Amino acid sequence: MTGPHHVHTECNAIPNVDDTDLGDTLADLGDVHAGIDLNRDGIRLLAHDRHNLTTTQVLLATLAGSPDGTDVLGAIGQLVERLTNPDTNPALRTLPLDQQKTVAHQGWLTRLALNDPALRETTARACAALDH
Template structure:
């Protein structure tokens, strides 16, 4: 059994690199980056860890992955994004279809079952080790 240590280590190079790569793209993306930084450095208890994992990608239709896919679908729709209205009809329709495919693939292919399994194993009542 591992001992509980309340000290959260610094973010690893991969996460820091991803955060740096997304810096300054848009104020909304900067807010998302800030949220991920807070999550990565938060001292969470088991219950909160389960809740955060489920909210990130373990609860279809009510998680960050669903929100991300819906936002991509919105940004690729010329009805919702006026910047796309100057595209040719075929290109605009292709971009919309791609956004719809992202939303569909996220809903059907994102491994929520693995995130849910991690949540279940974190449950202090289910931990038998």
């Protein structure tokens, strides 16, 4: 093994995500929509790019570590709410009104759940642990 703690890869290489849970998830998300493919590409780039401590800290906060929900996790919650609201997604207007309300309510609940500060606690702690 290499590295002072015997946990690093040969030549300090960044391991590929393909044969990992992340790689499997990214593969499973393929061919849904061009926007999802862009997200997959961005996640793969973030996973394979070489980061320093500052960049890592900023990325963690940006992904899921912002105390006020101003992060990717919060944006996904807001997008789910938008996609489930007939006022912002005309496709839902073809549904009966009670079904529209159910869909919109579930989207609103998703946004609330994804904006829960408790979801960000561990990422925020990881960010704080990177302070040097």
